[in-house]
Amino acid sequence: MALPVSPLAPAGFPALPVIPGVRFATTNCGIRYKGRDDLMVALLDPGTTVAGVLTRSLTASAPVHWCRNGLAGGRARAMVVNSGNSNAFTGRAGEAFVRATVDAAAALAGCAPEEVFVASTGVIGQPMPPDAIARHLPGLAGAFREDAWEAAARAIMTTDTFPKAAVRTARIGGTTVTVAGICKGSGMIAPDMATMLGFVFTDAAVAAPALQQALAAATGKSFNAITVDGDTSTSDTVLLAATGRAGNAVQADADDPALADFRRALDEVMIELAHLIVRDGEGATKFVTVRVDGAASDPAARRIGLAIANSPLVKTAIAGEDANWGRIVMAVGKAGEEADRDRLRISIGGVLICADGMQVPGYDETPVTAHMKGQEIDILVELGIGAGRASVWTCDLTHGYIDINGSYRS
């Protein structure tokens, strides 16, 4: 499928620095795509710690199950990621494929199988030969480069229309560290493209449990705060590897103030990556920020935000550039969280539309209509109940989404 690049794509691929201890190689294994790479391998120096957040789907893929076990060890030496086939719902054949891939990668990296992490993204339910990737790995030995970010980001794409990456630096004590990552996804969750994968690397030295805590918190604010279609992938995987090569003192406590700037940088990288996925949402023409304030709690605010962001009626109205705030009222009402009609305030593009249980007196839709014609749509919902707040991001629901998903397998 040759899709046009999303109108919401950034101007270009960012300049990413080398992360000492991280090298990439890519190649084509002929899994599904022709004329482009479909395999990305990252090799990590000895001593690298790892954290991960995986899909909660009860029909998770074989690679997800493998990673879940590996994360218990907290050490990573290789990541092997393919696009074109998610290896989900492939039974014992799927497990055999994972095992063959892991063994070949462990031989390549000179590590234990438990230090190899795998992720697959693509069609569900189609078994691959066990050696579909494994037979290509020995040949990659001389191909690893520290600066192959863009090739790596491109090799993991499915229906993505542009490669995605982000970078920040931070200070830990007196040491500057870098956090950089790539991701793919063109639905938060578009299981057949299955789906959202993210790989973030840092040269900071952080113990695995602290890394896990920081990653989990960052995921809540980023990948778990975006939605394209509300579907949940069988493959969603985010891995964060820390090589420790920057030379800072190893950080073992995620809540230590010394890690605060690192966590700020990690949050920013993760949020930027998550936004890039929304900007590449299938058929997207608008980037939508939904801010919820004054909810009973932060989780309540997030659920209300997602109810709005997932509503097909809200999303089609945005596609139609219609400031149909009644649908936002509806979505708040269905979220199941505490809300009070007479305290609810809704603003679009900074213009207050309703308050005190009804449209504000003298409401003039002109500036709101102008805002709806732009590419960046801002919705603010104030509940007036408590101090809970959250931001979630989504895109509009357009004919493009239906075109892409009506015939994905063909």
Next chain:
Amino acid sequence: MALPVSPLAPAGFPALPVIPGVRFATTNCGIRYKGRDDLMVALLDPGTTVAGVLTRSLTASAPVHWCRNGLAGGRARAMVVNSGNSNAFTGRAGEAFVRATVDAAAALAGCAPEEVFVASTGVIGQPMPPDAIARHLPGLAGAFREDAWEAAARAIMTTDTFPKAAVRTARIGGTTVTVAGICKGSGMIAPDMATMLGFVFTDAAVAAPALQQALAAATGKSFNAITVDGDTSTSDTVLLAATGRAGNAVQADADDPALADFRRALDEVMIELAHLIVRDGEGATKFVTVRVDGAASDPAARRIGLAIANSPLVKTAIAGEDANWGRIVMAVGKAGEEADRDRLRISIGGVLICADGMQVPGYDETPVTAHMKGQEIDILVELGIGAGRASVWTCDLTHGYIDINGSYRS
């Protein structure tokens, strides 16, 4: 909006018999639509009992709040229903409108205000003058007819492309009773069209608590088992009125075997009405039945069924006539209910596609592809966990849905 009649519409409006004690009148109040009626009033003989099921939305409309209070009394003499404006999120103006409407209808029917039930369907957030309906009610006094079913069904339509009705007869003791109803809806829930309304009438004599129990059970199997877009209306209302004119002994116990045939008829009418809403789903080209069997419980089966029926990826694949069963696996996985990859079996059009954790050996997609080209799509998901089962119904997600909802207010 002049939408073409849904390709899934039945051949014509059914022949409905008179329900003794029920009379209808319709007119145009100029609320939104021109050239068609937008008000339906049903008058009910003294002694009529009533039951109702109302939206659980936390931003429910003023009419919903009124009905909730009235149902406590269990008696109905009038129903007043308008299309074009849902009177939701209209604050005190909405409450004043309800009160004026109820008072005028009570004068017309010669009853207490608490015996008047109101429902409104249409755009959210636009206040109406208090007398928008009330001033038309006195003039209707001579217009009531027992046989005006089709006019009644048409007056409550919004984006519906055809009027909807169903009828069954049943025996209570030695007496034949009739259950007949009309409904509107073109999304389970399409709040701006806001949304699903149903009015069912019977000449059976049934006490209000038993009527309520029967209606709640029937709603679970019918209107609460369909979905077009997963959105929840601020106005959903189903009312069931029993005039008692058939002359059977009053039934006070919903679980009495004497009521079993009546409840069967009620279930069938409600399910047929619910199916008609799916068949008029916005942009629908396929009627989809999702049966779930072998779940941990009936509610678990229903939640899994709705996760499938609400998935934009499943619905777009059906629109594209693509037998993309991997998306059904995904939807089962995200439902949050107990599932086991290796026991899950998925069939489409009666053809078993996957079992034992993978595609069945020698799977031939030819008959499934042929089934996908039809208008009636059958999906069977067997969990192999327990005895829980449910059927839910939905339609496909097409360009038509986006066309209709991208510009509803304009």
